[in-house]
Amino acid sequence: MTLEELKEEAKKHGYNLIKQKEKVYLQPCVCGCNRRAKWYSAYSITLKCNNCGRSVTGDTELDAKKQWNRMVEEWAKQENTTQ
Numbered sequence: 001m002t003l004e005e006l007k008e009e010a011k012k013h014g015y016n017l018i019k020q021k022e023k024v025y026l027q028p029c030v031c032g033c034n035r036r037a038k039w040y041s042a043y044s045i046t047l048k049c050n051n052c053g054r055s056v057t058g059d060t061e062l063d064a065k066k067q068w069n070r071m072v073e074e075w076a077k078q079e080n081t082t083q
């Protein structure tokens with residue numbers, strides 16, 4: 001096995017490990033709705049709340065999910081400051 005092949009193997013295993021570890025559960029939207037529409041385009045994935053229409057876009061599904069959870073926190077903060 002060459003060094004390049006070894007790197008490839010490590011990458012594969014690393015990727016699998018990351019994939020298993022990084023299971024992201026989506027938070028419900030700040031509006032209380034727990035259903036989202038999902039759009040796939042060639043370069044991005046968009047998650048959009050079925051109720052209020054809040055949406056996030058990520059490069060991958062995992063990225064979109066992380067963005068969603070991050071934004072739920074942001075939206076919650078905004079709600080708190082406007083009330």
Ligand SMILES: [Zn+2]
Nearest residue numbers: 029031049052
């Ligand atoms: Zn919503």
